[in-house]
Amino acid sequence: MSDTSKYNTVDAPEGYAGEGFFATKLDSVVGLARANSLWPLPFATSCCGIEFMATMAAHYDVARFGSERMSFSPRQADMLLVMGTIAKKMAPILRQVYEQMSEPKWVIAVGACASSGGVFDTYSVLQGIDKVIPVDVYVPGCPPRPEQILDGIMRLQEIVKSESVRRRGSDEYKDLLGSYNIK
């Protein structure tokens, strides 16, 4: 690709390049592939969902970061974006959606409500989705602007890139899920 191209490609991971070959870690290659094709599952219950719609659309265009296709089936999604107030009655449904996602899976809590219950300090609202499922990235804001949601996704990409391919089978990961009584 020439220097004047309007397309960008991601940088190659750290490795050893020689004449006609390139050697690097499997972790880095898998991480690079995963991080740049995260299929989002939008779980939108309120105003943060509206901001995400702007994030998806042409102006902010989350497709630039490899999240072209919204997956409304949890079984084909990698990244669960929880956007909005989760009532306690909704919590088991959110949990079921998370359980239906296949590994590897990541979660972003978008906005104050999903992160901590926000202003809804009340008997009917779940005080942060991390009470029922593990969360990787928290995006602050009420609601956050599309730039903040994109920043959250880019931070998740960094996490995904550096994740070991063995993590999902490790005892630590089983303990993490176990602490949420998942599986």
Next chain:
Amino acid sequence: MALETSVIQNKLIENFGLKVSDFFQQHDIFTFEVASDSIVEVMKFLRDDATLRFNFLTDLCGIHYPDYEKERQFAVVYHMHNWMDNVRIRIKCYLDGDKPEIDTVSGLFLSSNWQERETYDFYGIIFKGHPQLKRILNMDEMTSFPLRKEFPLEDSGRTDKDDRFFGRTSQNC
């Protein structure tokens, strides 16, 4: 107005005597109290009488008055509407604080089915004879009746909350 409040009052006293009381005009709506054990017959009369014709149950809800005397600590409020004369009334039934129970009106107005479930959900008022008295809005596992004053509004499970940052100090909470 085609249907005067004095007509409603006289007809009710004529038919139910001391079971209806405390008639007064409150915020433009004619309001009165009905003994909690006779709500079904009074409401049936209001609906079926040829002059009164209160054919529509607009709303039904609960109130908690923790500071009142024991036998008046809960109230169920019914709003009825006569479509033909466009007249509205409000009926209050006071219930015992220890045993809030009242007969269901779901036999008269099917719309009261969900409204009674909601009132049970938030106040724990038992509607005797209701076809399916279970929670409707809150989660089934909930053990409290959240709109009763003895239950706190805030969720106790919140771990990131520091009362000082919410304007709550020992002086004002």
